[in-house]
Amino acid sequence: MDMLMGDKIAEANLTDWRKLxxxxxxxxxxxxxxxxxxFIAAVGEAGDEAGHYPSVxxxxxxxxxxxxxxxxxxxxxxxxxxxxxWPTQQDVDLARRITEIAADHxxxxxxxxxxxxxxxxxxxxxxxxAPVWAALLTGNPSSGDEVRDAxxxxxxxxxGSAEDEAPRQRFHVEVYVAPEVAEQRIAxxxxxxxxxxxxxxxxxxxVIADQDGNTGILCVEMSGVPKD
Numbered sequence: 001m002d003m004l005m006g007d008k009i010a011e012a013n014l015t016d017w018r019k020l021x022x023x024x025x026x027x028x029x030x031x032x033x034x035x036x037x038x039f040i041a042a043v044g045e046a047g048d049e050a051g052h053y054p055s056v057x058x059x060x061x062x063x064x065x066x067x068x069x070x071x072x073x074x075x076x077x078x079x080x081x082x083x084x085x086w087p088t089q090q091d092v093d094l095a096r097r098i099t100e101i102a103a104d105h106x107x108x109x110x111x112x113x114x115x116x117x118x119x120x121x122x123x124x125x126x127x128x129x130a131p132v133w134a135a136l137l138t139g140n141p142s143s144g145d146e147v148r149d150a151x152x153x154x155x156x157x158x159x160g161s162a163e164d165e166a167p168r169q170r171f172h173v174e175v176y177v178a179p180e181v182a183e184q185r186i187a188x189x190x191x192x193x194x195x196x197x198x199x200x201x202x203x204x205x206x207v208i209a210d211q212d213g214n215t216g217i218l219c220v221e222m223s224g225v226p227k228d
Contacts, residue, residue, distance in 0.1 A: 001069060001071075001072060001073065001088040001089065001090060002072065002073050002074075002075070002088060002089075003069070003072035003073060003074050003084060003086035003087065003088055004086070004087050004088055004089065004091075004092065005223070006019070006221075006222075006223020006224045007223070009024075009087060009092070009223070009224035010223070010224050010225055010226045010227060011226070012092045012095075012096075013226050014092065014095050014096065014099070015099070015109070015111070016028075016095070016098075016099045016102065016109035016111055017067075017095050017099075017111065018111050018114050018178045018179070018221075018224075019087070019221040019223070019224030019225075020114060020115070020116045020176035020177075020178075020219075020221055021116050021118060021156070021176050021219070021221065022068055022084075022085050022086055022087075023066045023067060023068035023085075023086075023087065023091075023116075024066065024067040024068070024087050024091055024092075024095055025064070025065070025066050025067075025114040025116065026064070026065045026095070026098065026099075026109060026111065026114065027062050027063070027064050027065075027109065027110045027111065027113050027114050028062065028063045028065075028102050028107040028108065028109055028110070029061060029062055029107060029108045029109075029110055030058075030061060030062065030063055030107060031061070033058075035105070035107075036058050036063050038105065039063060039101065039102065039105045039107060040056055040058065040063065042101045042104075042105065043056065043065070043098055043101060046094065046097045046098065046101060047094065050090060050093065050094050050097070052069075052090045052091070052094055054066055054067045054094065054098070055067075055068075055152060062110070062113075063107075064114070065098065067087060067091040067094060067095055068085050068086065068087060068091060069085070069086060069087065069088040069090060069091055070085055071083050072084050072085065072086040072087070072088045074086070085148070111178055111180075112178045112180050112181050113178075113181075114177075114178055115175065115176060115177050115178075116175075116176040117155055117173055117174060117175045117176065118155050118156040118157070118158060118173075118174045118176070119155055119156070119157045119158070119171060119172075119173060119174070120157075120158045120159075120160050120171070120172045120173075120174055120217070121133070121157060121158070121159050121160065121170055121171055122159075122160045122161070122162035122170050122172075123159055123160070123161075123162050123170065124161070124162050126145055126159035129159075130142075130144055130145070130146075130147065130159060133147050133157055134147045137149060137154045137157060138150075138154070145158070145159050146158050146159065158174075169213075169214055169215060172214075172215050172216055172217060173216040173217070174216070174217045174219050175216065175217070175218055175219060176219045176220070176221065177218065177219075177220060178220075179203065179220050179221075179222065179225050182202075182203050182206070182218060182220045183203075185218060186206055186208065186218060189208050189218075193210070193211055194208050194209060194210050194211070195208065195209050196208055197209045197215060203220045203222060204219065204220055204221075204222050205217055205218070205219055205220075206218045
């Protein structure tokens with residue numbers, strides 16, 4: 001199934017959901033475990049009907065869901081196809097159905113609270129070191145420019161380009177947040193003593209640093225944001 005580009009995700013106007021990194025994310029508030037369990041069971045039935053399922057996690061007062069297609073197809077202009085993890089139409093359709101189920105169960109969505117973090121490692125030797133990190137994080141020494149754990153127990157690890165000379169900091173954290181809370185999150189960082197190092201690509205990417213000069217990136221997936 002073809003991946004959906006950002007404009008198509010935006011046109012879907014999924015009010016309960018936010019596009020973070022590769023997937024669609026939603027959070028619903030629940031007052032007790034049994035209410036959450038009933039909601040998850042209903043979502044499971046909808047997944048059975050669709051033949052597609054979200055990732056689900058439940059904690060005190062909330063249920064988090066993520067929708068993504070593991071074998072979405074990306075086509076280059078010349079027709080070359082690549083298999084990628086990305087939302088497709090089945091994710092959009094199931095997101096809409098889950099929104100309906102949540103309303104039926106009286107659950108409120110909290111899209112501003114969704115978040116995801118990934119790791120970046122700057123290196124001139126991605127092909128050489130990727131198997132080492134893949135083996136450490138997942139037990140499977142696969143190669144490539146990223147490491148993904150299919151079980152979701154560890155964050156994705158990306159390999160970025162770097163000069164041969166080692167930079168002061170190779171690892172950095174990439175934190176994805178909903179668009180409506182990006183400014184608030186940056187303000188909180190600054191209030192805590194951090195600084196904005198580079199906002200030339202804001203709001204999509206804002207580089208921040210702590211007092212020791214360690215950097216992280218606040219990320220906002222703007223391509224899936226509905227246009228006014």
